[in-house]
Amino acid sequence: MINDMVTDKKGCLNIPNDKTELTLRVKHNHLMLRASYLAELRKRAIRGRVWFKSLDGLERGILSLSVKVLDVAVVHSCLGKVLTSIVAKIEDALKSVFERRLEGYGLRRAGEIAELAVKLGCAGARGWLDDSFARYVTFMSLNMPIGWSF
Secondary structure, three states, rough: OOOOOOOOOOOEEEOOOOOOEEEEEEEOOOEEEEHHHHHHHHHHHHHHHOHHHHHHHHHHOOOOHHHOOOOOOOOOHHHHHHHHHHHHHHHHHOHHHHHHHHHHHHHHHHHHHHHHHOOOOHHHHHHHOHHHHHHHHHHHHHHHOOOOOO
8 A cells, every 4th residue: 555655746645545544654753644543543532531631722623634634635744743743642641550650660660670680690680671570560669558669
């Protein structure tokens, strides 16, 4: 499908009119935006009560129109950048408390623990830097009584 896209002199992508899932590749980002993905994201944002909290009226309008018009419109790379920032806002707003804590605390703390274990001679500690150990550390920190440190 991407091979069917033609770029004109201004850098716009001419997307053929097809009712299948159309894919838009943003320059140098390799981020894939599909009309169906944007529609699903819009639905999740409305159901998650972040549609009006995290986006202003212009951003809501851009996303809603993009879902409706992306199949037949010429898409400019500027639209891709704007949609990327809107998608990032919604994805960030939809994160749970645990996911935010995992990104902010869990990954950092898991790295510190693994580094300390390597210094103490545990060669297998390099394998601890996966997502499951960071999730464990985050879970333990969320369930720790106040005043205890880890």
